[in-house]
Amino acid sequence: MLSIDIVGLVISVCLVGIRYPHYAFAAAVINAMGQIIMVIFLAGNVEKIVTAGAFSSAAVTNLGGLRTMLFTISGPLANFIISKFAGGIEFVSTNHIVNPTVMLKHPLAVINLRFAVISLVLSLFQLF
Template identity: 45%
Template sequence: MLIIDFIGIVATICLIGIRYPHYVLLAISLHELGEIVMAVLFNGQIDTIVAAGAFGTIAVSNYNTSLIGTLLLFSGSLANYIASSLAGGIAFEPTSRLLNPLSTLKYPFAVVNFRLFVLACLISLWKIFV
């Protein structure tokens, strides 16, 4: 079952880059695709996907509490990090522009993916420890 949470997507757009919502939607799609590909790679039974940007989750029936479950939790973030690294351009942006969601960017695709990587990793860590 696929559930799309528009409030989570709008919150992610506001936190990641309000100036580049089309890049944020592309990064969110890449995030969800990374989770789906990893679940399929490990032959998991996907029960539910909640597409809510950085706040989204995926429920796989076989691997929710094991080491592979933790890998599945971080797989969307890993996909965003890989996309950010392949796109390049983060080294050419000042640090203040990397952190400010309202700033104008020279390489918006790379920076938006990097921001989503950081936010999704923090949320995934919060899900693990709380």
């Protein structure tokens, strides 16, 4: 079962990049697809996925130990890979990477990097 939490998506857009909501929604889709692909790859059973941007969660069975950790980091890893392929992070100052209201030259790369960091922190918090 797939559920979409609009409130979580809106909060994620505000945290990641209020100027570029379309890139933030794309980052949320990339995150969810990364989790779904990893669950298929690890042969787990998906009970429920709640897509709420960076606050997404999933109930998966038949995963244990290392596989659970791989599933936990799969969404942020997908965002990080897209961020690296999009390029442009090297030329952005640290202040612009942290500030979600700033105008960016390469918004896809920066938004995905922000989303990866926030999603990783929240996923690890949910795991432990």
